[in-house]
Amino acid sequence: MVINLSNEAHDRIAAAIAAAETRTSGEVFCVLARRVSSYRDVSLGWAAAAALILPLGLIPLGFDPAWIPGMADSWEAAHLASRDVSIGQALSAYAVIQAVVFLATYLITRLPTVTRWVTPRAVRRARVRDAALQQFLAHGLHVTEARTGVLLFAALSDHQVEVVADRGIYSRVDHEVWGDAAEALSTGLKRGDPAAGFEAAIALCGEVLAAHFPPHPANPNEVPDRLVVI
Secondary structure (H helix, E strand, C coil), X not given: CCCCCCHHHHHHHHHHHHHHHCCCCCEEEEEEECCCCCCHHHHHHHHHHHHHHHHHHHHHHCCCHHHCCCCCCCCCCCCCHHHHHHHHHHHHHHHHHHHHHHHHHHHHHCCHHHHHHHCCHHHHHHHHHHHHHHHHHHCCHHHCCCCCEEEEEEECCCCEEEEEXXXXXXXXXXXXXXXXXXXXXXXXXXXXXXXXXXXXXXHHHHHHXXXXXXXXXXXXXXXXXXXXXX
């Protein structure tokens, strides 16, 4: 999925954050990630498994090195000494087939859509979660005065959304609320309108934060009101 956000979209998201934070002492921050992992290790795992398993299917078919051009002689020597040569040719041919299967599987699973299909959802979710937590810490949401930072994180190529709330909020708010915010953000992304998705999710988070964490008299803005694209 390729989404290019205009300056107007960035302004809409920033305005939504600012409006939400006027009613609360909490802080909302948004991050849009194009990709959180290459999943190269997943492709390597599939390639290795295919190279080990698929060539075994040739054995019941009477695998012969002659199937591969140049791997066997057209003449056979009718004596025992030729046995070692035949075994060596068979092993070499089998190794070549394994290498071809490994490379083909790896290249196929590097296609973005195929990569997403062959990567277990639990793996994608765990890596997006880790990336979201890294962004949460990198932007200082864990050091707000009352520990009331909320991160809305969307990973485009992974088709995953995460909402991370600091412990000051998490312990006092119904966890289903964060699921609703994640669903609102996900819906906007599916429609190809991430700005609308972020606006809806920000509004939901703002309502929750306003109910539990009203603004202080000074109500400083501890985190910039903007969307970060990585």
